[in-house]
Amino acid sequence: MKYIMLIYQGAALERQRALPEAEQKQVYADYQAINQTPGVTPGLPMGLPDNATTVRVEGGKALTTDGPFVGMKEAVGGWFILEADDLDKAIEVAARVPAARYGGAVEIRPSEVYW
Amino acid sequence: MVAALEQVFRLEWGRILATLIGFLGDFDLAEEAAQEAFAIAAERWPRDGVPSSPRAWLITTARNRATDRIRRDRTFAARSGLLADAGGAMSSEADMIATTFPDERLELIFTCCHPALALEAQVALTLRSLGGLTTTQIARAFLVPESTMAQRLVRAKRKIKAGKIPFRVPPPHLLRERLNAVLAVVYLIFNEGYGGRNELASEAIRLGRALAELLPDEPEVHGLLALMLLSDSRRDARFRDGELVLLADQDRSQWNAEQIAEGRVELDRAHVLSGRGPYVLQGAIASLHAETPCDWAQLATLYGALARLTGSPVVALNHAIAVAETEGPEAALRIVDQLALDDFRYLHSTRAELLRRLGRSNEANLAYRRAMELTEDGAERRFLERRLAELAAGDSG
Numbered sequence: 001m002k003y004i005m006l007i008y009q010g011a012a013l014e015r016q017r018a019l020p021e022a023e024q025k026q027v028y029a030d031y032q033a034i035n036q037t038p039g040v041t042p043g044l045p046m047g048l049p050d051n052a053t054t055v056r057v058e059g060g061k062a063l064t065t066d067g068p069f070v071g072m073k074e075a076v077g078g079w080f081i082l083e084a085d086d087l088d089k090a091i092e093v094a095a096r097v098p099a100a101r102y103g104g105a106v107e108i109r110p111s112e113v114y115w
Numbered sequence: 116m117v118a119a120l121e122q123v124f125r126l127e128w129g130r131i132l133a134t135l136i137g138f139l140g141d142f143d144l145a146e147e148a149a150q151e152a153f154a155i156a157a158e159r160w161p162r163d164g165v166p167s168s169p170r171a172w173l174i175t176t177a178r179n180r181a182t183d184r185i186r187r188d189r190t191f192a193a194r195s196g197l198l199a200d201a202g203g204a205m206s207s208e209a210d211m212i213a214t215t216f217p218d219e220r221l222e223l224i225f226t227c228c229h230p231a232l233a234l235e236a237q238v239a240l241t242l243r244s245l246g247g248l249t250t251t252q253i254a255r256a257f258l259v260p261e262s263t264m265a266q267r268l269v270r271a272k273r274k275i276k277a278g279k280i281p282f283r284v285p286p287p288h289l290l291r292e293r294l295n296a297v298l299a300v301v302y303l304i305f306n307e308g309y310g311g312r313n314e315l316a317s318e319a320i321r322l323g324r325a326l327a328e329l330l331p332d333e334p335e336v337h338g339l340l341a342l343m344l345l346s347d348s349r350r351d352a353r354f355r356d357g358e359l360v361l362l363a364d365q366d367r368s369q370w371n372a373e374q375i376a377e378g379r380v381e382l383d384r385a386h387v388l389s390g391r392g393p394y395v396l397q398g399a400i401a402s403l404h405a406e407t408p409c410d411w412a413q414l415a416t417l418y419g420a421l422a423r424l425t426g427s428p429v430v431a432l433n434h435a436i437a438v439a440e441t442e443g444p445e446a447a448l449r450i451v452d453q454l455a456l457d458d459f460r461y462l463h464s465t466r467a468e469l470l471r472r473l474g475r476s477n478e479a480n481l482a483y484r485r486a487m488e489l490t491e492d493g494a495e496r497r498f499l500e501r502r503l504a505e506l507a508a509g510d511s512g
Contacts, residue, residue, distance in 0.1 A: 085279075085281075088281055088285070088289065
C-alpha cells in the first residue's frame with residue numbers, strides 16, 4: 001500500500017530554531033534517516049507557505065491570491081511517499097518525523113485509484 | 116427452533132464474523148456472507164434439524180456463498196477484461212478446504228479498536244462486529260439517529276479498508292498500548308449501560324469474558340472484568356423509584372451474589388498474575404465495597420495506589436475519605452487541601468465534613484456554603500442544607 005505522508009510544521013520550525021545546536025543537527029539527521037528508510041520516496045523540499053500563490057478559476061479566468069489555500073499554520077510543510085504493508089507501519093514512520101514531536105503533525109493519506 | 120438460532124447468533128456471531136473477515140479480508144463481504152448464512156439456517160434448520168456444530172455449519176455456508184460471489188464477480192470481470200490477474204482466485208479457493216476454523220475474535224477486536232478510528236466509531240464497530248448488535252440497537256443505545264450510526268459504521272469500515280488497518284493482534288511492542296485502547300472501549304460501553312441501559316452493560320461483560328478467555332495472562336483484562344461484574348452486581352439496588360440510591364443505603368439482599376463471586380474469582384486471577392494496574396485496583400476497590408464491615412485501611416491503601424497511578428484528583432479525594440476513617444480527619448484534610456478541584460462540589464462537602472469533625476465550625480460553614488453553590492440537584496442540596504442547620508444548632512447550643 002502506498003501512503004502519502006503530509007508534514008505540517010505548525011509550531012515546529014519555530015521551536016526547532018530555539019533548540020541547542022546539537023539537537024538541531026539531530027533534527028536534520030532524523031529527516032535524512034526518514035528519506036533513507038526503505039519504502040520511502042522523498043518529496044522535493046518545500047519552500048515556506050509565505051511564498052505560496054493560490055489560484056482559483058472563476059468564469060474561465062485565473063484568479064491568484066497571495067499565500068496558501070488554508071492558513072499559514074495549517075499549510076502543508078512537506079511530503080513523502082511511503083510504501084508500507086499496513087497503517088501500523090506507516091504510523092511508525094510518521095512518529096519518527098521531527099515535526100510531529102515539536103508541535104507539528106504528520107497526516108497519513110492512503111493512495112487511491114480513481115480511474 | 117427460532118430460539119435456538121437466536122441463541123447461536125448471540126453466542127457465535129462475533130466468532131463467525133471474525134473467521135470470515137480473516138478469510139475474506141473484507142468486513143462488508145464477511146458481514147453479508149454471515150447474514151446470508153443465518154438466513155439459510157432459519158430456513159433449513161427447522162426442516163433438517165440443528166447441525167451438530169452450528170458454528171462450523173454457518174462458517175462453511177457463509178464461506179461458500181462468499182466464494183461463489185467472488186467467483187461470479189471474477190468471471191464477470193475476466194469477461195469484461197477488467198481483471199489482469201485471476202491467479203488469486205485459485206489460491207483462496209484452495210485455502211477453503213481447511214476444516215478447522217481459527218478463533219480470530221482477538222484480531223477483530225484489535226482492528227475495531229484501532230487508534231486510527233475515532234473512539235465513537237471504535238465503540239460502534241465493536242458492538243456491531245463482536246456483539247452482533249444491529250445498527251438500530253446501537254443507535255438507540257447511544258441516543259443518536261439511526262442514519263448517523265449507519266454512516267459512522269460505513270465510514271469506519273471504509274477507513275479500515277482504504278487505510279489498510281491490519282487485521283491482527285498487535286506485535287509485542289504495540290500490545291500494551293493497544294490493549295489499553297480495547298479495554299477503554301469495553302469499559303466505556305459498560306459505563307454507558309451503567310446509567311440504566313442494561314443491555315449495554317451486559318454486552319460489555321460478555322466482551323470482557325471473551326477477552327479474559329482469549330488473553331488469560333493479562334491481569335488488566337481480568338481486573339476490568341472483575342470491576343464490571345462487581346459494579347453490575349449492584350445494578351438492581353442502585354435505583355429505587357427512579358432515584359439513585361447511594362452504596363451505604365442500598366438493600367444488600369438485591370445484590371447479585373453470583374456476579375460478586377465471579378468478580379472475585381477474576382480479581383484473584385489478576386492478583387495471581389501480579390496485576391497492579393488501574394483496572395485491577397478499581398476491581399479490588401469494588402470488591403471491598405461489597406463487604407461489611409468496610410475495610411477502610413485496605414481501601415485507603417488501594418485508593419492511594421490508584422491516585423498515584425492515575426494522578427486523578429478525584430481518586431485522591433476518595434483516598435482522603437478512606438484516610439479520614441483510619442487516620443482521622445486531620446490527616447485527610449491535609450490531602451484534601453492539596454487538591455486542585457475548586458469547582459468540584461464533593462471536594463467542598465468532604466472538606467466541610469472533615470472540618471465539622473475537627474470542631475472548626477466557621478470553616479465548615481463556609482465549605483458547606485461553597486458546596487451548595489455548586490449543587491443544583493434537589494436531594495443533594497437538601498442534604499447540605501440539613502448539615503448547615505445542624506452546624507448552626509450545635510454552635511448555639
